Amino acid sequence: MRAILHADMDAFYASVEQRDDPSLRGKPVIVGGTGSRGVVAAASYEARCFGVHSAMPTVEARRLCPEGVYLRGRMKAYAAESRRIFEVFRRFAPAVEGLSLDEAFLDVTGTERLFGPPAEVGRLLREAVRQKTGLAVSVGIAPVKMVAKIASDAAKPDGLLEVPPGGVRAFLDPLPIGRIWGVGPVAQRRLEALGLGTVGDLARADVGRIEQALGRWGLEVARLARGEDVREVEPYREAVSYSEENTFVSDVSDRMLLESTLIAHAESVARRLRRDGLAARTVLLKLKLGRRRKAGPRGYPIYTRRTTLREPTDDGAVLSARASVLLEQFGLEEPIRLIGVGATNLVQAEAEQFDLFSATNKRGDRKRLNRALDELHERFGGDAVKRGGISEAERAGLSMQIKRGE
Numbered sequence: 001m002r003a004i005l006h007a008d009m010d011a012f013y014a015s016v017e018q019r020d021d022p023s024l025r026g027k028p029v030i031v032g033g034t035g036s037r038g039v040v041a042a043a044s045y046e047a048r049c050f051g052v053h054s055a056m057p058t059v060e061a062r063r064l065c066p067e068g069v070y071l072r073g074r075m076k077a078y079a080a081e082s083r084r085i086f087e088v089f090r091r092f093a094p095a096v097e098g099l100s101l102d103e104a105f106l107d108v109t110g111t112e113r114l115f116g117p118p119a120e121v122g123r124l125l126r127e128a129v130r131q132k133t134g135l136a137v138s139v140g141i142a143p144v145k146m147v148a149k150i151a152s153d154a155a156k157p158d159g160l161l162e163v164p165p166g167g168v169r170a171f172l173d174p175l176p177i178g179r180i181w182g183v184g185p186v187a188q189r190r191l192e193a194l195g196l197g198t199v200g201d202l203a204r205a206d207v208g209r210i211e212q213a214l215g216r217w218g219l220e221v222a223r224l225a226r227g228e229d230v231r232e233v234e235p236y237r238e239a240v241s242y243s244e245e246n247t248f249v250s251d252v253s254d255r256m257l258l259e260s261t262l263i264a265h266a267e268s269v270a271r272r273l274r275r276d277g278l279a280a281r282t283v284l285l286k287l288k289l290g291r292r293r294k295a296g297p298r299g300y301p302i303y304t305r306r307t308t309l310r311e312p313t314d315d316g317a318v319l320s321a322r323a324s325v326l327l328e329q330f331g332l333e334e335p336i337r338l339i340g341v342g343a344t345n346l347v348q349a350e351a352e353q354f355d356l357f358s359a360t361n362k363r364g365d366r367k368r369l370n371r372a373l374d375e376l377h378e379r380f381g382g383d384a385v386k387r388g389g390i391s392e393a394e395r396a397g398l399s400m401q402i403k404r405g406e
Helices: 012-020 058-064 075-092 118-133 145-155 165-172 185-193 199-204 207-214 217-225 255-275 316-330 362-380
Strands: 004-009 029-032 040-043 069-071 095-100 103-107 137-142 160-162 241-252 278-289 302-313 336-348
Touching: 004 075, 004 118, 004 145, 012 029, 012 040, 012 075, 029 058, 040 058, 058 069, 075 095, 075 103, 075 118, 103 145, 118 137, 118 160, 137 145, 145 160, 145 165, 165 199, 185 207, 199 217, 207 217, 241 255, 241 278, 255 278, 255 316, 255 336, 278 316, 302 316, 302 336, 316 336
Parallel strands: 029 069, 137 160
Antiparallel strands: 004 103, 004 137, 029 040, 095 103, 241 336, 278 302, 278 336
Protein backbone atom coordinates (compact mmCIF):
# COMPACT_ATOMS: atom_id res chain seq x y z
CA MET A 1 0.00 0.00 0.00
CA ARG A 2 1.29 3.44 -0.92
CA ALA A 3 2.13 6.01 1.74
CA ILE A 4 1.99 9.61 0.50
CA LEU A 5 3.01 12.47 2.75
CA HIS A 6 1.98 16.08 2.11
CA ALA A 7 4.12 18.65 3.93
CA ASP A 8 2.85 22.23 4.06
CA MET A 9 4.63 25.06 5.86
CA ASP A 10 2.42 27.05 8.22
CA ALA A 11 1.81 30.67 7.08
CA PHE A 12 5.18 30.46 5.36
CA TYR A 13 5.99 34.05 4.37
CA ALA A 14 4.53 35.50 7.57
CA SER A 15 6.31 32.90 9.72
CA VAL A 16 9.67 33.76 8.14
CA GLU A 17 9.06 37.43 8.92
CA GLN A 18 8.11 36.69 12.53
CA ARG A 19 11.14 34.45 12.98
CA ASP A 20 13.54 37.04 11.56
CA ASP A 21 12.01 40.00 13.42
CA PRO A 22 11.12 39.10 17.03
CA SER A 23 9.09 42.32 17.37
CA LEU A 24 6.51 40.80 14.99
CA ARG A 25 5.90 37.69 17.07
CA GLY A 26 2.38 37.51 18.43
CA LYS A 27 1.20 40.23 16.05
CA PRO A 28 -1.12 39.85 13.04
CA VAL A 29 1.32 39.87 10.10
CA ILE A 30 0.03 40.03 6.53
CA VAL A 31 2.46 39.59 3.63
CA GLY A 32 1.64 40.44 0.03
CA GLY A 33 0.71 43.35 -2.15
CA THR A 34 0.11 46.36 0.07
CA GLY A 35 -1.54 48.57 -2.56
CA SER A 36 -5.16 48.95 -3.58
CA ARG A 37 -5.06 45.89 -5.86
CA GLY A 38 -2.68 43.77 -3.83
CA VAL A 39 -3.51 40.25 -2.70
CA VAL A 40 -2.59 38.53 0.57
CA ALA A 41 0.13 35.95 -0.03
CA ALA A 42 0.34 34.79 3.60
CA ALA A 43 -1.30 35.69 6.90
CA SER A 44 -0.02 34.75 10.33
CA TYR A 45 -2.36 32.81 12.57
CA GLU A 46 -2.84 35.95 14.65
CA ALA A 47 -4.17 37.64 11.49
CA ARG A 48 -6.36 34.68 10.63
CA CYS A 49 -8.26 35.22 13.86
CA PHE A 50 -9.63 38.37 12.18
CA GLY A 51 -10.74 36.39 9.10
CA VAL A 52 -7.73 37.29 6.94
CA HIS A 53 -6.50 34.53 4.64
CA SER A 54 -4.29 34.06 1.61
CA ALA A 55 -5.65 35.11 -1.80
CA MET A 56 -7.83 37.74 -0.12
CA PRO A 57 -7.63 41.29 -1.55
CA THR A 58 -5.43 43.42 0.70
CA VAL A 59 -8.16 46.08 0.82
CA GLU A 60 -10.50 43.54 2.41
CA ALA A 61 -7.76 42.38 4.80
CA ARG A 62 -7.21 45.97 5.98
CA ARG A 63 -10.93 46.32 6.65
CA LEU A 64 -10.97 43.14 8.74
CA CYS A 65 -7.65 43.76 10.49
CA PRO A 66 -6.73 47.47 10.47
CA GLU A 67 -4.15 46.96 13.25
CA GLY A 68 -2.25 44.31 11.24
CA VAL A 69 1.37 44.67 10.16
CA TYR A 70 1.35 44.75 6.35
CA LEU A 71 4.59 43.81 4.57
CA ARG A 72 5.40 43.63 0.86
CA GLY A 73 7.58 40.58 1.48
CA ARG A 74 11.08 39.42 0.54
CA MET A 75 10.95 36.87 -2.26
CA LYS A 76 14.69 36.18 -2.23
CA ALA A 77 14.58 35.33 1.47
CA TYR A 78 11.57 33.05 1.01
CA ALA A 79 13.12 31.29 -1.98
CA ALA A 80 16.35 30.70 -0.05
CA GLU A 81 14.38 29.31 2.90
CA SER A 82 12.41 27.10 0.52
CA ARG A 83 15.61 25.54 -0.79
CA ARG A 84 16.68 24.68 2.76
CA ILE A 85 13.28 23.14 3.49
CA PHE A 86 13.33 21.00 0.36
CA GLU A 87 16.79 19.75 1.29
CA VAL A 88 15.20 18.37 4.45
CA PHE A 89 12.29 16.85 2.50
CA ARG A 90 14.72 14.95 0.25
CA ARG A 91 16.36 13.30 3.26
CA PHE A 92 13.16 11.36 3.89
CA ALA A 93 11.95 10.30 0.43
CA PRO A 94 13.46 9.47 -2.96
CA ALA A 95 10.52 11.13 -4.74
CA VAL A 96 9.59 14.71 -3.77
CA GLU A 97 7.11 16.73 -5.85
CA GLY A 98 7.21 20.43 -5.09
CA LEU A 99 3.86 22.19 -5.52
CA SER A 100 5.02 25.66 -4.46
CA LEU A 101 7.78 27.23 -2.39
CA ASP A 102 6.23 25.94 0.82
CA GLU A 103 4.60 22.58 0.11
CA ALA A 104 5.40 19.21 -1.42
CA PHE A 105 4.29 15.63 -1.78
CA LEU A 106 6.69 12.90 -0.64
CA ASP A 107 6.29 9.23 -1.51
CA VAL A 108 7.51 7.44 1.62
CA THR A 109 6.37 4.00 0.48
CA GLY A 110 8.96 1.40 1.48
CA THR A 111 11.00 3.69 3.74
CA GLU A 112 9.95 1.86 6.92
CA ARG A 113 13.32 0.15 7.31
CA LEU A 114 15.05 3.53 7.39
CA PHE A 115 12.66 5.71 9.36
CA GLY A 116 9.85 3.54 10.67
CA PRO A 117 6.13 3.67 9.79
CA PRO A 118 4.71 6.69 7.89
CA ALA A 119 3.58 8.51 11.03
CA GLU A 120 7.10 8.31 12.42
CA VAL A 121 8.47 9.65 9.12
CA GLY A 122 6.12 12.59 9.45
CA ARG A 123 7.20 13.23 13.03
CA LEU A 124 10.90 13.09 12.16
CA LEU A 125 10.42 15.35 9.14
CA ARG A 126 8.57 18.00 11.17
CA GLU A 127 11.28 17.88 13.81
CA ALA A 128 14.05 18.20 11.21
CA VAL A 129 12.42 21.19 9.50
CA ARG A 130 11.97 22.99 12.82
CA GLN A 131 15.56 22.25 13.86
CA LYS A 132 17.01 23.56 10.58
CA THR A 133 14.73 26.57 10.01
CA GLY A 134 12.88 27.35 13.22
CA LEU A 135 9.61 27.06 11.28
CA ALA A 136 6.56 24.84 11.69
CA VAL A 137 5.31 22.43 9.03
CA SER A 138 2.04 20.51 9.07
CA VAL A 139 1.91 17.02 7.61
CA GLY A 140 -0.86 14.86 6.20
CA ILE A 141 -0.37 11.17 5.41
CA ALA A 142 -2.64 8.96 3.30
CA PRO A 143 -2.50 6.31 0.58
CA VAL A 144 -3.45 8.88 -2.09
CA LYS A 145 -2.31 12.43 -2.88
CA MET A 146 -5.61 14.28 -2.60
CA VAL A 147 -6.38 12.83 0.82
CA ALA A 148 -2.86 13.57 2.09
CA LYS A 149 -3.26 17.22 1.07
CA ILE A 150 -6.64 17.56 2.76
CA ALA A 151 -5.20 15.87 5.87
CA SER A 152 -2.31 18.33 6.13
CA ASP A 153 -4.80 21.20 5.97
CA ALA A 154 -6.84 19.59 8.74
CA ALA A 155 -3.65 19.18 10.82
CA LYS A 156 -2.85 22.92 10.80
CA PRO A 157 -1.37 24.62 12.58
CA ASP A 158 1.79 22.68 13.42
CA GLY A 159 0.24 19.22 13.42
CA LEU A 160 0.23 15.78 11.85
CA LEU A 161 -2.74 13.72 10.69
CA GLU A 162 -2.60 10.23 9.21
CA VAL A 163 -5.54 8.76 7.30
CA PRO A 164 -5.02 4.97 7.16
CA PRO A 165 -5.97 3.03 4.02
CA GLY A 166 -9.10 1.67 5.64
CA GLY A 167 -10.21 5.10 6.82
CA VAL A 168 -10.18 7.07 3.55
CA ARG A 169 -13.92 6.94 2.90
CA ALA A 170 -14.80 7.76 6.50
CA PHE A 171 -12.47 10.76 6.32
CA LEU A 172 -13.77 12.04 2.97
CA ASP A 173 -17.51 11.39 3.23
CA PRO A 174 -18.52 14.30 5.53
CA LEU A 175 -16.47 16.92 3.65
CA PRO A 176 -18.14 19.47 1.35
CA ILE A 177 -17.75 18.63 -2.34
CA GLY A 178 -15.69 21.78 -2.88
CA ARG A 179 -12.78 20.03 -1.16
CA ILE A 180 -12.28 17.74 -4.16
CA TRP A 181 -9.51 18.80 -6.51
CA GLY A 182 -10.84 20.72 -9.47
CA VAL A 183 -14.36 21.29 -8.15
CA GLY A 184 -14.76 25.07 -8.32
CA PRO A 185 -17.84 27.21 -7.68
CA VAL A 186 -19.51 26.43 -11.03
CA ALA A 187 -19.09 22.66 -10.74
CA GLN A 188 -20.12 22.81 -7.10
CA ARG A 189 -23.38 24.58 -7.97
CA ARG A 190 -24.16 21.99 -10.65
CA LEU A 191 -23.57 19.13 -8.24
CA GLU A 192 -25.56 20.77 -5.45
CA ALA A 193 -28.43 21.21 -7.92
CA LEU A 194 -28.45 17.40 -8.09
CA GLY A 195 -28.74 17.23 -4.31
CA LEU A 196 -25.07 16.34 -3.81
CA GLY A 197 -23.68 18.39 -0.93
CA THR A 198 -20.91 16.22 0.51
CA VAL A 199 -18.12 14.08 -0.85
CA GLY A 200 -20.00 11.04 0.46
CA ASP A 201 -23.09 12.04 -1.53
CA LEU A 202 -20.93 12.27 -4.62
CA ALA A 203 -19.21 8.95 -3.99
CA ARG A 204 -22.56 7.16 -3.72
CA ALA A 205 -24.26 8.94 -6.62
CA ASP A 206 -25.01 7.39 -10.00
CA VAL A 207 -22.02 8.20 -12.23
CA GLY A 208 -24.35 8.81 -15.15
CA ARG A 209 -25.93 11.79 -13.36
CA ILE A 210 -22.50 13.19 -12.54
CA GLU A 211 -21.34 12.80 -16.14
CA GLN A 212 -24.47 14.54 -17.33
CA ALA A 213 -23.72 17.51 -15.06
CA LEU A 214 -19.95 17.75 -15.61
CA GLY A 215 -19.21 15.80 -18.78
CA ARG A 216 -16.51 13.13 -18.97
CA TRP A 217 -14.50 15.01 -16.35
CA GLY A 218 -17.27 14.15 -13.90
CA LEU A 219 -16.12 10.52 -13.93
CA GLU A 220 -12.73 11.60 -12.57
CA VAL A 221 -14.45 13.68 -9.89
CA ALA A 222 -16.49 10.66 -8.84
CA ARG A 223 -13.34 8.53 -8.59
CA LEU A 224 -11.67 11.15 -6.38
CA ALA A 225 -14.76 11.24 -4.16
CA ARG A 226 -14.33 7.48 -3.63
CA GLY A 227 -10.67 8.00 -2.70
CA GLU A 228 -9.43 6.53 -5.97
CA ASP A 229 -6.50 8.78 -6.82
CA VAL A 230 -3.90 6.87 -8.84
CA ARG A 231 -1.62 9.85 -9.51
CA GLU A 232 1.99 9.25 -8.57
CA VAL A 233 4.35 11.65 -6.81
CA GLU A 234 6.23 13.22 -9.73
CA PRO A 235 9.64 14.58 -8.71
CA TYR A 236 10.15 16.06 -12.18
CA ARG A 237 7.63 16.92 -14.84
CA GLU A 238 8.71 18.01 -18.28
CA ALA A 239 8.31 21.74 -18.78
CA VAL A 240 5.67 22.82 -21.30
CA SER A 241 6.32 26.55 -21.07
CA TYR A 242 8.15 29.23 -19.13
CA SER A 243 6.59 32.57 -18.31
CA GLU A 244 6.93 35.73 -16.27
CA GLU A 245 4.17 38.25 -15.64
CA ASN A 246 3.45 41.34 -13.60
CA THR A 247 0.26 42.86 -12.19
CA PHE A 248 0.94 46.59 -11.90
CA VAL A 249 0.16 48.57 -8.75
CA SER A 250 -1.81 50.94 -10.99
CA ASP A 251 -2.86 50.55 -14.63
CA VAL A 252 -0.16 51.43 -17.15
CA SER A 253 -0.60 53.15 -20.50
CA ASP A 254 2.99 54.42 -20.79
CA ARG A 255 4.38 52.50 -23.75
CA MET A 256 7.99 52.92 -22.56
CA LEU A 257 7.19 51.32 -19.19
CA LEU A 258 5.35 48.45 -20.90
CA GLU A 259 8.31 47.88 -23.24
CA SER A 260 10.71 47.99 -20.29
CA THR A 261 8.63 45.44 -18.41
CA LEU A 262 8.60 43.18 -21.47
CA ILE A 263 12.40 43.31 -21.60
CA ALA A 264 12.70 42.46 -17.89
CA HIS A 265 10.29 39.53 -18.21
CA ALA A 266 11.91 38.23 -21.39
CA GLU A 267 15.35 38.30 -19.77
CA SER A 268 14.03 36.35 -16.77
CA VAL A 269 12.40 33.73 -19.00
CA ALA A 270 15.51 33.45 -21.20
CA ARG A 271 17.81 33.02 -18.21
CA ARG A 272 15.66 30.17 -16.90
CA LEU A 273 15.60 28.54 -20.34
CA ARG A 274 19.39 28.65 -20.53
CA ARG A 275 19.75 27.22 -17.06
CA ASP A 276 17.63 24.24 -18.08
CA GLY A 277 19.35 23.86 -21.47
CA LEU A 278 16.21 24.68 -23.48
CA ALA A 279 15.20 27.00 -26.29
CA ALA A 280 11.75 28.14 -27.40
CA ARG A 281 10.19 28.24 -30.85
CA THR A 282 7.12 30.24 -29.79
CA VAL A 283 6.86 33.57 -27.95
CA LEU A 284 3.69 34.49 -26.03
CA LEU A 285 2.36 37.86 -24.95
CA LYS A 286 -0.28 38.06 -22.21
CA LEU A 287 -2.30 41.20 -21.46
CA LYS A 288 -5.00 41.94 -18.90
CA LEU A 289 -6.86 45.15 -19.59
CA GLY A 290 -7.47 47.67 -16.85
CA ARG A 291 -11.19 48.28 -17.27
CA ARG A 292 -13.46 45.76 -15.57
CA ARG A 293 -16.13 44.32 -17.89
CA LYS A 294 -18.06 42.25 -15.35
CA ALA A 295 -18.14 41.47 -11.63
CA GLY A 296 -15.82 38.97 -10.00
CA PRO A 297 -12.10 38.18 -10.23
CA ARG A 298 -12.46 37.26 -13.92
CA GLY A 299 -14.06 40.55 -14.81
CA TYR A 300 -10.94 41.95 -16.50
CA PRO A 301 -10.44 40.85 -20.14
CA ILE A 302 -7.33 38.72 -20.75
CA TYR A 303 -5.74 38.38 -24.18
CA THR A 304 -2.87 36.25 -25.41
CA ARG A 305 -0.94 36.61 -28.64
CA ARG A 306 1.75 34.32 -30.00
CA THR A 307 4.30 34.14 -32.76
CA THR A 308 6.51 31.28 -33.93
CA LEU A 309 10.20 31.86 -34.62
CA ARG A 310 12.14 30.49 -37.57
CA GLU A 311 14.79 29.20 -35.14
CA PRO A 312 14.43 28.34 -31.44
CA THR A 313 16.03 30.83 -29.04
CA ASP A 314 17.14 31.25 -25.44
CA ASP A 315 18.04 34.92 -25.96
CA GLY A 316 16.06 37.49 -24.00
CA ALA A 317 16.66 40.14 -26.67
CA VAL A 318 14.92 37.97 -29.26
CA LEU A 319 12.02 37.14 -26.92
CA SER A 320 11.46 40.78 -25.96
CA ALA A 321 11.70 42.00 -29.57
CA ARG A 322 9.03 39.55 -30.73
CA ALA A 323 6.84 40.29 -27.69
CA SER A 324 7.15 44.00 -28.50
CA VAL A 325 5.94 43.35 -32.05
CA LEU A 326 2.95 41.45 -30.65
CA LEU A 327 2.20 44.37 -28.34
CA GLU A 328 2.34 46.78 -31.29
CA GLN A 329 0.05 44.56 -33.35
CA PHE A 330 -2.45 44.31 -30.50
CA GLY A 331 -3.12 48.04 -30.76
CA LEU A 332 -3.63 49.24 -27.20
CA GLU A 333 -6.61 51.50 -26.67
CA GLU A 334 -6.75 51.45 -22.86
CA PRO A 335 -4.38 51.02 -19.88
CA ILE A 336 -2.96 47.62 -18.96
CA ARG A 337 -3.43 45.88 -15.61
CA LEU A 338 -1.09 42.94 -16.24
CA ILE A 339 1.54 42.10 -18.83
CA GLY A 340 3.45 38.86 -19.29
CA VAL A 341 5.92 37.13 -21.59
CA GLY A 342 6.00 33.39 -22.19
CA ALA A 343 8.06 30.89 -24.15
CA THR A 344 6.71 27.55 -25.32
CA ASN A 345 7.19 24.91 -28.03
CA LEU A 346 10.42 23.97 -26.27
CA VAL A 347 13.41 22.04 -27.63
CA GLN A 348 16.83 21.17 -26.34
CA ALA A 349 19.25 24.05 -26.95
CA GLU A 350 22.01 23.33 -29.42
CA ALA A 351 25.53 23.05 -28.04
CA GLU A 352 27.23 25.28 -30.59
CA GLN A 353 30.87 26.31 -30.69
CA PHE A 354 31.79 29.84 -31.77
CA ASP A 355 35.06 31.49 -32.72
CA LEU A 356 35.90 33.67 -29.72
CA PHE A 357 37.93 36.03 -31.93
CA SER A 358 35.40 36.56 -34.67
CA ALA A 359 34.06 40.13 -34.65
CA THR A 360 31.41 39.32 -37.21
CA ASN A 361 29.77 36.39 -35.48
CA LYS A 362 26.92 38.32 -33.85
CA ARG A 363 25.09 35.21 -32.76
CA GLY A 364 28.19 33.98 -31.00
CA ASP A 365 28.61 37.40 -29.39
CA ARG A 366 25.05 37.21 -28.06
CA LYS A 367 25.65 33.78 -26.55
CA ARG A 368 28.85 34.92 -24.88
CA LEU A 369 27.08 38.01 -23.53
CA ASN A 370 24.25 35.90 -22.17
CA ARG A 371 26.70 33.49 -20.58
CA ALA A 372 28.49 36.39 -18.88
CA LEU A 373 25.19 37.85 -17.63
CA ASP A 374 24.16 34.47 -16.25
CA GLU A 375 27.46 34.16 -14.36
CA LEU A 376 27.08 37.64 -12.88
CA HIS A 377 23.50 36.85 -11.90
CA GLU A 378 24.62 33.64 -10.17
CA ARG A 379 27.42 35.34 -8.24
CA PHE A 380 25.90 38.70 -7.35
CA GLY A 381 22.14 38.38 -7.78
CA GLY A 382 19.63 39.68 -10.31
CA ASP A 383 20.28 43.37 -9.60
CA ALA A 384 24.03 43.24 -10.23
CA VAL A 385 23.75 44.07 -13.93
CA LYS A 386 20.83 44.72 -16.25
CA ARG A 387 20.38 45.29 -19.95
CA GLY A 388 19.75 48.85 -21.03
CA GLY A 389 16.10 49.80 -21.24
CA ILE A 390 15.02 47.91 -18.12
CA SER A 391 13.37 49.96 -15.37
CA GLU A 392 11.59 48.68 -12.31
CA ALA A 393 7.83 48.08 -12.59
CA GLU A 394 6.34 47.67 -9.13
CA ARG A 395 4.36 44.48 -8.67
CA ALA A 396 1.01 44.45 -6.95
CA GLY A 397 1.65 41.18 -5.13
CA LEU A 398 3.75 38.08 -4.53
CA SER A 399 3.54 34.51 -5.74
CA MET A 400 4.39 31.18 -4.12
CA GLN A 401 4.96 29.57 -7.51
CA ILE A 402 8.03 27.42 -8.08
CA LYS A 403 9.54 28.71 -11.31
CA ARG A 404 11.54 26.27 -13.38
CA GLY A 405 15.10 27.35 -13.88
CA GLU A 406 15.14 29.56 -10.78
